[in-house]
Amino acid sequence: MINVLIADDQEIIRDSLELLVSSDERFDVVGLAENGRETVEKAFELRPDIILMDIRMPELNGIECVSLIKERDDSIKIIMLTTFDSEEYIYNSLKSGADGFLLKGISKVDLINSIETVYKGGASIEPDTAQKVFSIFGKMAKSFFINDRSDDIEALTETELRIIQLIGRGCSNKEIVSELHFSEGTIRNNISAILKKLDLRDRTQIAIFAIQSGIMLKSFHGES
Amino acid sequence: MINVLIADDQEIIRDSLELLVSSDERFDVVGLAENGRETVEKAFELRPDIILMDIRMPELNGIECVSLIKERDDSIKIIMLTTFDSEEYIYNSLKSGADGFLLKGISKVDLINSIETVYKGGASIEPDTAQKVFSIFGKMAKSFFINDRSDDIEALTETELRIIQLIGRGCSNKEIVSELHFSEGTIRNNISAILKKLDLRDRTQIAIFAIQSGIMLKSFHGES
DNA sequence: CAAAATAAATGACAATTGTCATTTATTGGA
DNA sequence: TCCAATAAATGACAATTGTCATTTATTTTG
Numbered sequence: 001m002i003n004v005l006i007a008d009d010q011e012i013i014r015d016s017l018e019l020l021v022s023s024d025e026r027f028d029v030v031g032l033a034e035n036g037r038e039t040v041e042k043a044f045e046l047r048p049d050i051i052l053m054d055i056r057m058p059e060l061n062g063i064e065c066v067s068l069i070k071e072r073d074d075s076i077k078i079i080m081l082t083t084f085d086s087e088e089y090i091y092n093s094l095k096s097g098a099d100g101f102l103l104k105g106i107s108k109v110d111l112i113n114s115i116e117t118v119y120k121g122g123a124s125i126e127p128d129t130a131q132k133v134f135s136i137f138g139k140m141a142k143s144f145f146i147n148d149r150s151d152d153i154e155a156l157t158e159t160e161l162r163i164i165q166l167i168g169r170g171c172s173n174k175e176i177v178s179e180l181h182f183s184e185g186t187i188r189n190n191i192s193a194i195l196k197k198l199d200l201r202d203r204t205q206i207a208i209f210a211i212q213s214g215i216m217l218k219s220f221h222g223e224s
Numbered sequence: 225m226i227n228v229l230i231a232d233d234q235e236i237i238r239d240s241l242e243l244l245v246s247s248d249e250r251f252d253v254v255g256l257a258e259n260g261r262e263t264v265e266k267a268f269e270l271r272p273d274i275i276l277m278d279i280r281m282p283e284l285n286g287i288e289c290v291s292l293i294k295e296r297d298d299s300i301k302i303i304m305l306t307t308f309d310s311e312e313y314i315y316n317s318l319k320s321g322a323d324g325f326l327l328k329g330i331s332k333v334d335l336i337n338s339i340e341t342v343y344k345g346g347a348s349i350e351p352d353t354a355q356k357v358f359s360i361f362g363k364m365a366k367s368f369f370i371n372d373r374s375d376d377i378e379a380l381t382e383t384e385l386r387i388i389q390l391i392g393r394g395c396s397n398k399e400i401v402s403e404l405h406f407s408e409g410t411i412r413n414n415i416s417a418i419l420k421k422l423d424l425r426d427r428t429q430i431a432i433f434a435i436q437s438g439i440m441l442k443s444f445h446g447e448s
Numbered sequence: 449c450a451a452a453a454t455a456a457a458t459g460a461c462a463a464t465t466g467t468c469a470t471t472t473a474t475t476g477g478a
Numbered sequence: 479t480c481c482a483a484t485a486a487a488t489g490a491c492a493a494t495t496g497t498c499a500t501t502t503a504t505t506t507t508g
Contacts, residue, residue: 462498
């Protein structure tokens with residue numbers, strides 16, 4: 001018997017999902033929740049195998065719920081339900097650690113199959129949604145792990161690297177000064193040097209480079 | 225009629241795939257390739273609708289092929305074939321921009337369905353593979369995008385979002401002007417509004433936020 | 449040691465960026 | 479229709495940022 005918790009703020013949806021799910025003898029609807037806080041509470045209280053959860057809910061939205069629940073109990077499987085399969089929703093669901101993503105318009109058979117699949121450790125995505133997942137990933141790849149510029153990076157001083165990191169955290173020159181204890185002029189000169197070496201134009205581009213190159217992950221001595 | 229190119233270094237696989245695919249009247253196998261270089265050449269020469277491609281191939285591996293082909297013609301759909309659904313293979317396929325990912329043990333019916341799905345603009349992943357996709361994404365999310373500020377993001381105008389994206393690409397105000405066709409003053413006012421809404425201080429922090437929040441992945445109408 | 453390279457600082461300057469009060473035009477209700 | 483809200487623009491101003499030539503001190507090394 002697979003225990004299911006249903007979370008949606010609209011009563012109609014909640015009830016029809018309950019009817020639908022409990023009509024199959026393999027499933028047992030152990031609880032209903034109508035907002036985010038309640039969902040998290042019932043998740044820990046009832047320990048369902050699967051949660052069917054709307055992305056949009058009052059108090060705590062679905063994404064936040066998933067994070068909270070998964071943080072404490074990763075074994076509870078969560079399928080996100082939504083009306084639209086916008087890239088943003090999918091992206092956020094994936095990000096939060098959900099195990100599946102379904103559109104509310106799904107047929108009874110498909111829903112039942114999806115729950116089973118997820119319960120068994122698989123994940124469920126419809127073709128259209130899957131296409132978007134691929135597309136999101138493609139974009140991430142493009143914007144994140146771009147071209148290799150390790151040669152340029154090797155040309156950088158340690159001080160310059162630290163300044164790049166601080167810029168990558170959004171620090172102003174004054175903040176960099178109080179972190180590294182150089183004069184502001186020196187920081188500026190260093191930044192000019194960085195710009196020349198990396199062939200960039202301003203600190204914003206440095207920040208972007210910092211994140212995309214992985215420089216932010218490096219660590220130095222005497223650092224917080 | 226859907227034109228298919230089959231790329232695999234093993235003759236047995238190549239032939240059985242050809243047999244399998246061409247047994248369905250909707251498909252036409254327009255070519256076979258036995259290594260990466262040949263695949264790329266035939267892709268541009270024959271312009272198939274779909275390529276079934278092994279991940280492991282001599283000369284150029286599947287991942288590199290996908291990048292090269294997609295770079296020049298994004299309309300050619302590519303389904304990666306592999307014997308194992310290791311996270312690494314999946315990750316690399318997604319990253320390179322493939323449209324689908326299938327295990328070689330797939331049944332005839334499923335293969336045919338997958339080709340059709342991908343041809344129609346969907347993507348095809350099996351449940352087990354899908355589960356791994358979700359898991360990969362979860363891991364990436366943990367190390368990259370920590371903060372959830374969807375409420376703040378919801379308060380943003382579409383224009384503001386586009387400006388954020390452009391800042392996230394390192395554009396200056398003048399460059400934003402020539403992209404969005406507003407006056408520079410308007411752009412500045414918008415940026416002020418963004419800073420207030422997101423509680424940030426300057427454009428550099430906007431750029432950082434843009435990348436870490438996933439805003440860079442959104443797309444709008446009339447965009448390149 | 450002396451010359452050269454390097455690191456840090458200074459100050460003056462220009463360009464870019466961000467803020468704000470105000471104006472104009474447009475739009476969607478009441 | 480009139481009002482309120484909104485989107486876009488303007489101009490003036492301040493703050494931050496980036497550039498550059500020059501100086502000082504320190505270190506390297508031939």
